[in-house]
Amino acid sequence: MNFEFSEEEEMFRDSVREFSERYIQPKWVEVDESNKIPYDLIKKMADQGLFGIPISEEYGGMGGTYVMTAIAVEEVAYYDPAVAIAVYLLLNNGWPYALELFGSEEAKSEILPKVVSGEAFFGIASTEPQGGSDVAGIKTFAEKKDGVWILNGEKSYISGVREVTELPMGGGWFLVAKTGSLEWGHRNITAFAVLPKWNGKLKDGFKPTIYEEIGRGGLSTGGFILENFEVEDKYVIGELNKGFYHVMEGFNLARILVAAACVGSARWALDAAMEWLRNRKLFQDRRLSSFQGIQFKLAELYADLEAARLFTYKAAWLADKIYKEKAEGYNPKDLNIPVALAKMKAPETATRIYEEVLKWHGAYGYTKESNVYRGWIGTFSYTIGAEGAQNIMRIIIARDLLGREYVRG
Amino acid sequence: MKILVPIKLSLDTSQIKFDESTGEPIYEAIPKKISDADKCAIEEALKIKDKYQGAVTVVTIGSTKDHYRMLRDAYAMGVDEAYLIKYDSPEYIPANQVANIIKSFFEKHGPYDVILMGQWSNDTHSSSLQGMLSSLLNYPLMPNVDKLDFDGTFFIGSSNMEDGTYTFKAKPPLIISVSTEANLPRIPTLKDILRAKKMPINELNISDYIESIGKLDIVKVSRYVVERLRNIIKIESEDDVAKAIDMIVNVLKGEGLI
Ligand SMILES: Cc1cc2nc3c(=O)[nH]c(=O)nc-3n(C[C@H](O)[C@H](O)[C@H](O)COP(=O)(O)OP(=O)(O)OC[C@H]3O[C@@H](n4cnc5c(N)ncnc54)[C@H](O)[C@@H]3O)c2cc1C
Numbered sequence: 001m002n003f004e005f006s007e008e009e010e011m012f013r014d015s016v017r018e019f020s021e022r023y024i025q026p027k028w029v030e031v032d033e034s035n036k037i038p039y040d041l042i043k044k045m046a047d048q049g050l051f052g053i054p055i056s057e058e059y060g061g062m063g064g065t066y067v068m069t070a071i072a073v074e075e076v077a078y079y080d081p082a083v084a085i086a087v088y089l090l091l092n093n094g095w096p097y098a099l100e101l102f103g104s105e106e107a108k109s110e111i112l113p114k115v116v117s118g119e120a121f122f123g124i125a126s127t128e129p130q131g132g133s134d135v136a137g138i139k140t141f142a143e144k145k146d147g148v149w150i151l152n153g154e155k156s157y158i159s160g161v162r163e164v165t166e167l168p169m170g171g172g173w174f175l176v177a178k179t180g181s182l183e184w185g186h187r188n189i190t191a192f193a194v195l196p197k198w199n200g201k202l203k204d205g206f207k208p209t210i211y212e213e214i215g216r217g218g219l220s221t222g223g224f225i226l227e228n229f230e231v232e233d234k235y236v237i238g239e240l241n242k243g244f245y246h247v248m249e250g251f252n253l254a255r256i257l258v259a260a261a262c263v264g265s266a267r268w269a270l271d272a273a274m275e276w277l278r279n280r281k282l283f284q285d286r287r288l289s290s291f292q293g294i295q296f297k298l299a300e301l302y303a304d305l306e307a308a309r310l311f312t313y314k315a316a317w318l319a320d321k322i323y324k325e326k327a328e329g330y331n332p333k334d335l336n337i338p339v340a341l342a343k344m345k346a347p348e349t350a351t352r353i354y355e356e357v358l359k360w361h362g363a364y365g366y367t368k369e370s371n372v373y374r375g376w377i378g379t380f381s382y383t384i385g386a387e388g389a390q391n392i393m394r395i396i397i398a399r400d401l402l403g404r405e406y407v408r409g
Numbered sequence: 410m411k412i413l414v415p416i417k418l419s420l421d422t423s424q425i426k427f428d429e430s431t432g433e434p435i436y437e438a439i440p441k442k443i444s445d446a447d448k449c450a451i452e453e454a455l456k457i458k459d460k461y462q463g464a465v466t467v468v469t470i471g472s473t474k475d476h477y478r479m480l481r482d483a484y485a486m487g488v489d490e491a492y493l494i495k496y497d498s499p500e501y502i503p504a505n506q507v508a509n510i511i512k513s514f515f516e517k518h519g520p521y522d523v524i525l526m527g528q529w530s531n532d533t534h535s536s537s538l539q540g541m542l543s544s545l546l547n548y549p550l551m552p553n554v555d556k557l558d559f560d561g562t563f564f565i566g567s568s569n570m571e572d573g574t575y576t577f578k579a580k581p582p583l584i585i586s587v588s589t590e591a592n593l594p595r596i597p598t599l600k601d602i603l604r605a606k607k608m609p610i611n612e613l614n615i616s617d618y619i620e621s622i623g624k625l626d627i628v629k630v631s632r633y634v635v636e637r638l639r640n641i642i643k644i645e646s647e648d649d650v651a652k653a654i655d656m657i658v659n660v661l662k663g664e665g666l667i
Contacts, residue, residue, distance in 0.1 A: 007478065011485060011602045018596050049598035062599040 009071060012064070016072045019048050020079035028080040031218035032374050037085055039167070046118025050076075050089055054097045054324075059112035061100075065324055066253070069093050070260040070316040077264030081375035084218025086264065087386075090257035091123040091159060095174045098250035099193060101323065102238035107193050114169050121171035123160040124254065124387070125194065126247060129223070132157065133389050135176065135244060136186050140226065142177040149192065149231040151177055151205075154223065159386065161208045161222025170197025174250055176243045191243035193235040196224070205229035215377025251388055252335045256319060258387045259312040259339075259346035265375045266305050266350035272372065273357040274298070288360065297356055304349040311342035337400050344393035347382035354379065410463035410581065412454040413521035414488070415511050415538075416447040418471055418479050419531040432631040441475040443482065445589045446527025452594040453587055454525045455487050457559050466490040466521070468514055470507065470615065472497040477610055484605035485597035491608070492518070496615045502622055508541035513618045515546060522581040523564075528553045528588045539586040548584045551577045555590040638664075 005013070023044055031037050045051065053069040055061020062068075073093070077086035096115045099122065100108055114120035128138050140153025155175070164171045172195035179190040196206035206229055210222040238246040277289035277298070288294055315338040321330045354376035358365040365372050383390055399407045421440045428435050454465040465488040469476055472495045480491040494510060496502070502510075515521060524546075529536045536553075543550035554566035554577070566585060567576045597605070615622075640660055644653045661667045 007481065008602050008606050011478075011482065011597070011605075012599050014482075015485075015596050015598070015602065022593070022596070048596065049600060053599060057600075063603070064599045068599060 005067075005071075009068060012068050013071045013075055015048075016050070016075040017078075019045075019050075020076050024076060024085055025079040028082060028085065028218075029371060029374070031080070031084055032082040032378075033217065035217045035220070037088055037163075037218045041085070042088070042118045042167075045085075045089065046116065049116075051092045051118055052096070052112070052116030053093050055093075055100055055112055055116060059100065059108055060116040061112065065316075066097075066256065066319040067313060067316045069097075070256055070312060073257045073260040074264035074267075074312075077261040078268045080218075081265040081268045081371075082216060082218065082378040083261050083265050083375070083381075084216045084378070086261040087159065087216065087258075088121075088163075088219050090254065090261055092121060094254035094257050095124050095250060096122045098174055098246070098253055099237060101249070102191070102246045103193060104234050104236065106234040107237070111193060111195070115171070119167065119169035120198075121160045121163045121167055122193075123158070123171075123173050124247075124250065125155045125158045125173035125175040125224075127155060127157045129154055129156045132385060133392050135247065136189070137184050138176060138178060138189065139182065140175070140177040141182060142179050142190060142192065142231070144233075147233065149233065149236070151175075151192070151194070151226045151229040151231055153177060154225045156223035157211070157221055157386075158223060159219055159221055161224060162210050162220035164197055165202065165208060167197075168200060170195060170200060170202075172196055172198070174237060174247065176247050179241055179243075186244040188241055189243040189247075190240050191237035191246045192231050193237055194226075194229070194231060195235070196229070203229065213381075215374070216381050249332050249335075252315075252332070252339045253319060253323075254387050255339045255343040256312060256315045258382055259308065259315070259342035262346035262350040262379050262382055263305065263309045263312055265379050266308075266346075266353045269350075269353050269357045269372065269375050270298075270302065270305060273360050276361060294360065301349075301353050301356060304345070305353065308342065308346040308349045311338065311345050315339045315342045336396055340393040340396040343382075343388060344390055344397070347379055348390065350379035351376060351383050410457065410461060410523065411519070411521045412457065412463060412465045412523045412525055413515065413519065414447070414450050414454050414465060414467045414483075414525050415507075416451065416467050416469050416479065416483065417444045417527075417530045418442070418469065418473070418476055419444040422531045427632050432634065434630055434632075441473075443479045444527050444530040444532075446529060446531075446587060448486075448527075448594045449587050449589055449591045450525040450527050450585075451483055451486055451488060452592045453557050453585070454523075455595070456592070457523075458487070458489075461559070461561055463522075464489045466492065466518070468492040468494065468511065470494045470496050470502065470510060480610050481605055481608075482597070484608040485601045486595055487597075487601065490611065492611045492613055494613045494615050494618055496622075498622070504537040505541055506619060506623055508538055508545055510615070510618045511538075511542060512545045514613075517618075520582070522583075524548065524584045526584070526586050528586045536586075539584060543584050546584070548582050549579055551579055551583060551585045554585055554587045557585065557587060557591055 049062045052061030053064045054066050057063045073086055073090045076089050077083050080086050092115055096112055115122045142149050142151045175192050175194040176189050178188055180188040196203050205227045207225040208222055210220050213221055280288040318338055321327045358372050361370055364370050418441050421442045424440055426435045426438045458465050467483045467488050483491055539550055551566045553568045555569050557566045563578050565578050567574050642653050642656050
């Protein structure tokens, strides 16, 4: 057993920290306020190699590990606790990596280098208006006519809708749709790389809307209607009618990074809080940090954060065993529980930490100037469920613990 | 062009913590890292290499894990060779001896056309090494440069001194010391870091470079304490503001400050 990061992992963490301190920290509040990550910052992140961390070098990536990817997301979130930049980063690592695992050679060599260079966005489009948790119940339908796939349906609460339309190159999503029949179930779903804007051109049959959200301002969430939207065969991801299984593996990968983002943001909140507790003096010049009522809470929250962090890196380590090392005896489904633990624990821990940190800051915490609330609402998006609702994590854990047949009835 | 950059591991002064009762730094709690100006010297060397080719060598003295890490970081930035002159005593090495060690390193591994170095280290700020090396090697010194250009033949450096900005021009061989104003050092990418992992850290024996280490003990380092006069001028009402200003002016005059 070894709980140490390797020297190159430590060096990489320091490099991301230095980058984030220099370029992200001075911008994060402005990004949150202006609802936009400036393109020059996206380019800088790309030049620093941050969008292709787990992607193979043949597609322009860094050829790094998934642990390294989690490290980068954690550090960026520390300097962008509102997490929009961190989420932009995690989507553009996790989902392109899922494309690398399952996509066609043609699609990979066309899309991946553009994501790595920061010119294009590649996220996930699974949620639909009738409910995101029930992936087997999606209604978007894909039909093959004259060798081309025709997609019809609606996706909602999708990250990156404005970014796809505004980036010079464009981009799109790892999108799941029903193929064959619309019936509820897992075996009639196929995954596609859907690129509504590519090479700077918006394609026909894509009707986007942008939602106004309460937090995570720098990254848009929107919806879109696909109306006879054409997709070439090369953009089918993985096997026909196996899309449910592919997207679930993709979710496992992305959720590790979601947990890393929450851990990074919460670490910032606790560090900021400790600075405050050490310096705030009352009751005849006593530091707030000298009161046991505060110390006990701090210790409990730190324990939760450390647990979330361990869950996160254990899952990332396991992902490397499965996908990078292809180690014998390790299977994709081994990730289900470890990932669900990380994704269940990290966002809830983060929002709980923020709630306490806000209280410790007193009235100042309630002002916009303190900025603490930005991290609170930002990480709350993940307790709601971006990349999977919290109860779904509980369902996964219980299902795999008890056995599928025992949770049905 | 062969460039040598001697670098030093120093305290990360942005993270200094003092013991509140003694006013002394808590050394164990302060992370160590490459001196900021030394990192800028590496960056200048790499800029020359990127544009005009050449080889950049870094050398340091020490033997802790942090020393190895610092050399690995230099490789990640893009240097070609890294040397560790192994010295494992915690004893402080006086600057004149560091200069002599670097001189014999220069003689054994050089010659180098240019020695680029930091103006001073984060923790001692003595700026003495550059002058000593200049004298030992008989290389001219372009000191404390805030901006450096190289046109392929000449180095042009400018240095902001108290009495104005000096602009120097010189051809190699040469020693140049740079300040932290000179540049924003590059941040290695993951690819750079993975490449650096494969590079060798060349270990040397300090006894091959100097006969014995002399002594200059630093017996105590403490925080500056600014003594305040606590000269308080109180006024009862706004009408007395003008009077108070006069009193403040008188106090300042009395202290010889204006
Ligand atoms: C900021 C943000 C960004 C997002 N980005 C994306 C994106 O890029 N791509 C994408 O596809 N989706 C995205 N989503 C959508 C997200 O995946 C969904 O919110 C999530 O899957 C939950 O779906 P839902 O919101 O429709 O809620 P529902 O599925 O309707 O669930 C509502 C509530 O019921 C609970 N619940 C559901 N089923 C059960 C059950 N069986 N037992 C107990 N409780 C249950 C859930 O935990 C939840 O609290 C984003 C969401 C947010 C907030």
